[in-house]
Amino acid sequence: MSIVDQILAGDVRAVARLLRDIDDQMPSAREILKELYPHTGRAYILGFTGSPGVGKSTLVDQMAMEYRKKGLTVGILAIDPTSPFTGGAILGDRIRMQRHFLDGGVFIRSLATRGHFGGLTKSTNDMITVLDAMGKDIIMVETVGVGQDEVDIANCAHTTVLVTIPGMGDEVQAIKAGIMEIGNIFVVNKADREGSRKTVRELRNLIELGLRRLGDQHWEPPIIETEALKGRGIPELMDAVERHRQYLLENDRSQWEAVTQKRAKTQLLETLREEALAELLRRMESRGVSLDDLVRKVTARETDPYSVVQDLLQCELR
């Protein structure tokens, strides 16, 4: 059986190994992805984002349980940070998901950011392709714990859930640009804590003031209070996700097309950027031009980065 057939048949070992090859940028993985891509586009992609410690992993765990009860299969990509100093990482999101370890209907993979900014890893979109091809119905992506500006998930998921907790900053935080703009659904987790109602109220005020995604004017983002550890609010969250999915599909599916096109465009541009850069560097070096030399010249102010790039492009892309 070829690797492609193994993946399509849902072989866990083959999938796990391919994900590693993708993460490590192995050229062979590209070839397999090419063959898998036509088999994708069926899974529903759900993103969970929010600051560290707000309860993303626990929410994902609970949602996975609910989807399993409905008989759907689940793939989970959980991202944790890579050390900027050593390149190492401790991936601990699985701790909250232990009850799924022996369920063949749930595949969990822990990923390290490896220096990528934006909340996802460089290879998250390609990994979604694999989980989609292996037949997972629902793919949940848990971003690294984010701050204000890590919004890649919005170009990746069909539905983005922004998770916060009571007492995370005042109303000014919420009207800033960035992360607060990307939620299709807002969750106030740990809602048993003091200030939960106030946080909900503030979010509601902001939504009424127009805190919505551009081009998404007819969807009013629901705000849901949860206590993920106890399962409180999870049925409501499930319901909200379903309503958002229906919203995307109604009115000639124009919203759905917009989301899937944005996703395809992101994937295309990312791949182009990466491959074009690698190819340019390769051609440059084969001409005997060394990157280090160019860096030295720029550092010494003999030339500037803009002229170097212009020359390079003219020379290599003729």
Next chain:
Amino acid sequence: MAEERKLRILIAKPGLDGHDRGARVIARAFRDAGFEVVYTGCHQTPEQIVSTAIQEDVDLIGLSILSGAHRYSFPRIMELLKENNAEDITVIGGGIFPLEDIPKLKAIGIKEIFEPGAKLDDIVQWVRTHVKPRKAMVA
């Protein structure tokens, strides 16, 4: 362009043993060595450990155990790895073991046992020497 492959390690605590300081210390030492460490916490069954190791595609499983239940859990883990065609994953143990058990554990395929007093640097060095990231699949 292919990057250098990163070593992936699972640190797991099998059985009814809630003393995870050692596991956390070694997880952190591996992190500082530049490895990617999946940490799953306490009270893991052999089945959970092997399933995680396969899904995460790790090169090495480090089992931390202080309860004495290694006589059951270690052989069971080795058995499950074999059943799942995953014997290529290296397994090491750390914790407290009766001296006479160590040769038995090595006989079933546990590559090394680190006892109290083992230096973190030595453990990291052992891993660098004995465990290599596996090769890419061929399409």
